[in-house]
Amino acid sequence: MIFQKLKISSRLITFLDIIVIVFMFIFLKSYFSVHKYSYTTKKNGLKIVSTIRNKKLNQNNFMIINLTIQNTTRKDKIIEINRKNIFNIIVEKDNKVIYKSDILDIKRERSKKIKLAQRGELKLSYEWDLTSNFKEEITTGNYKVTVYSLDLDISHSYDIEIIEEEN
Missing domain, CATH: 1.10.287 (Helix Hairpins)
Known part of the structure; x- marks a missing residue:
């Protein structure tokens, strides 16, 4: 017992x-x-996911944008990249471009080929430090961030808000 x-x-x-x-x-x-916001596009056996961490940013902070390219097939895939960068970003406020990651959108002389193994992944990242390359002042308010790739034929848009820094 x-x-x-x-x-x-x-x-x-x-x-x-x-x-x-x-x-x-x-x-x-x-x-x-940490709240993540992402968009997914599936094309030609590839799953392309763009992700941002927060939709609200402090003025003296930075924004990290991640792009994941995943091969969803059982065969190796070759991605042909004709541009300098695989993906770029454009930041707009009131339909006015504030920042563009590759202003000239440079094309390569020879295309770059990236081989993704079966079920393989390629992870890329870009950091925007909340500055303008068009001599515009970054103020508080709502902005539209567009992540795009001409080679992969994707475009994902995010609405973000820049707020005053809290003490």
């Missing part, structure tokens, strides 16, 4: 431990969660 009580109590402790661990993970996930 004593052994039966120990077996029951050990099961209760294990069950309670599991509940505590689950609540701990839920709390940690919500505490450390």
Whole structure:
């Protein structure tokens, strides 16, 4: 009888431990969660995902844009890149271009070929430091960020807000 009580109590402790661990993970996930906003395009056996971290940015912060190209087929894929950059960004405020990552949109003399193995991934990143290359002042307000690639034939738009820096 004593052994039966120990077996029951050990099961209760294990069950309670599991509940505590689950609540701990839920709390940690919500505490450390970073809101990600992404768009996905599927074309020719490729899954192309562009992601930004936050839609609200402080004035003295920066924005990171990630692009993931994934081969979803069971065969190797070759991506042909004819431009200098695989992807570019344009930032607009009130339909006026504030920033463009590659102003000249330079074309390569020889195209670059990237081989993606079956189910392979290529991860790229770009950082915008909230400055303008058209001598415009970056103020608080709403902006439109467009991530595009002429080689991959994609265009994803995000609406972001730049807010005053909090002390």
